[in-house]
Amino acid sequence: xxxxxVPKETAPGERRVALTPEVVARLVKEGCAVRLEAGAxxxxxxxxxxxxxxxxxxxxxxxxxxxxxxxxxxxxxxASALPRVSHEAILIGFQYxxxxxxxxxxxxxxxxxxxxxxxxxxxxxxxxMDALSSQATVAGYRAALxxxxxxxxxxPMLTTAAGTIRPARVLVMGVGVAGLQAIATAKRLGANVWAxxxxxxxxxxxxxxxxxxIELPISAEGEGGYARELTAEEQAMQLEALARxxxxxxxxxxxxxxxxxRAPVLxxxxxxGRMAPGSVIVDLAxxxxxxxxxxxxxETVEAGGVRxxxxxxxxxxxxxxxxxxxxxxxxxxxxxLLKNGELAPDWSDEIxxxxxxxxxxxxxxxxxxxxxxx
Numbered sequence: 001x002x003x004x005x006v007p008k009e010t011a012p013g014e015r016r017v018a019l020t021p022e023v024v025a026r027l028v029k030e031g032c033a034v035r036l037e038a039g040a041x042x043x044x045x046x047x048x049x050x051x052x053x054x055x056x057x058x059x060x061x062x063x064x065x066x067x068x069x070x071x072x073x074x075x076x077x078x079a080s081a082l083p084r085v086s087h088e089a090i091l092i093g094f095q096y097x098x099x100x101x102x103x104x105x106x107x108x109x110x111x112x113x114x115x116x117x118x119x120x121x122x123x124x125x126x127x128x129m130d131a132l133s134s135q136a137t138v139a140g141y142r143a144a145l146x147x148x149x150x151x152x153x154x155x156p157m158l159t160t161a162a163g164t165i166r167p168a169r170v171l172v173m174g175v176g177v178a179g180l181q182a183i184a185t186a187k188r189l190g191a192n193v194w195a196x197x198x199x200x201x202x203x204x205x206x207x208x209x210x211x212x213x214i215e216l217p218i219s220a221e222g223e224g225g226y227a228r229e230l231t232a233e234e235q236a237m238q239l240e241a242l243a244r245x246x247x248x249x250x251x252x253x254x255x256x257x258x259x260x261x262r263a264p265v266l267x268x269x270x271x272x273g274r275m276a277p278g279s280v281i282v283d284l285a286x287x288x289x290x291x292x293x294x295x296x297x298x299e300t301v302e303a304g305g306v307r308x309x310x311x312x313x314x315x316x317x318x319x320x321x322x323x324x325x326x327x328x329x330x331x332x333x334x335x336x337l338l339k340n341g342e343l344a345p346d347w348s349d350e351i352x353x354x355x356x357x358x359x360x361x362x363x364x365x366x367x368x369x370x371x372x373x374x
Contacts, residue, residue, distance in 0.1 A: 005068035031341030140181030152278030156190020174255035247274030254291035277305025286310030
């Protein structure tokens with residue numbers, strides 16, 4: 001019987017939990033024994049009793065990792081807990097290797113096999129395991145709501161006795177999963193929405209949601225559905241063209257990121273200066289440096305009457321649904337590790353190989369290995 005452990009998340013402000021009672025019940029049916037730290041789901045409104053009824057054992061913090069073959073987390077397991085993890089265990093969760101290369105080195109030294117959820121390949125077979133996309137859905141939705149809350153204007157058109165109020169003009173930069181959800185939410189709120197992305201393939205998706213597309217003579221299709229890094233010439237062309245558009249908007253939501261690198265700057269201080277007082281920028285790339293030059297991670301600042309918000313960990317603000325989606329991502333990944341009720345990972349499998357960060361005392365992810373070496 002495969003022993004699965006779920007410790008309580010310890011990062012400040014983290015309210016999600018790796019498994020929900022529903023998914024615990026599924027894993028128990030697969031022949032797994034699930035051990036959960038007491039209170040692990042409390043911040044996401046899942047009680048210990050609900051986990052017990054689903055078949056999990058609820059234990060104190062010092063006992064949760066004992067004998068675990070698979071450890072499931074949302075964020076990185078804290079360093080102090082590492083000595084309590086078996087050398088043969090498989091650790092699964094978001095690892096953020098580029099933020100803390102020394103921690104990855106410690107995982108390799110300990111001998112743990114680590115699967116990083118952010119490294120799941122973006123292929124059709126892995127869609128049900130793509131936690132980046134599931135959590136980006138939450139972030140995009142919340143970004144539009146934050147923008148509406150901070151805005152000095154209504155989003156929808158209103159016809160009142162005092163006259164007609166025009167709908168807000170919203171620009172979404174970066175039409176990935178988060179951007180598409182931001183577009184859809186802003187449209188539902190009644191705004192006029194424009195979209196921009198350096199990937200030509202994104203235009204059709206934005207149009208399908210009712211957004212108007214800003215097109216530039218730049219195509220930067222990269223691997224895995226991401227955009228490649230622009231050349232200096234392309235960046236200059238992009239900034240010049242976007243400067244005119246940004247100045248006309250009431251709200252700008254930015255979502256552009258490049259995995260493992262600093263987020264590209266799309267909105268300069270000069271562009272912010274062109275926006276009307278009372279306008280809003282919500283920067284979803286704040287955690288990786290920000291798409292706006294004025295963004296301060298975790299803060300909302302004001303410049304010339306324009307509010308610039310740099311929210312962090314937005315999925316934690318909707319912990320119930322964010323946890324439900326993430327837990328299903330983990331369940332589908334765990335099924336790849338199981339065979340006839342036993343732990344039998346095929347490390348040559350395209351999905352497992354792509355997500356593998358450390359294995360048998362080695363850092364197996366090339367870019368992270370280079371980062372550690374540097």
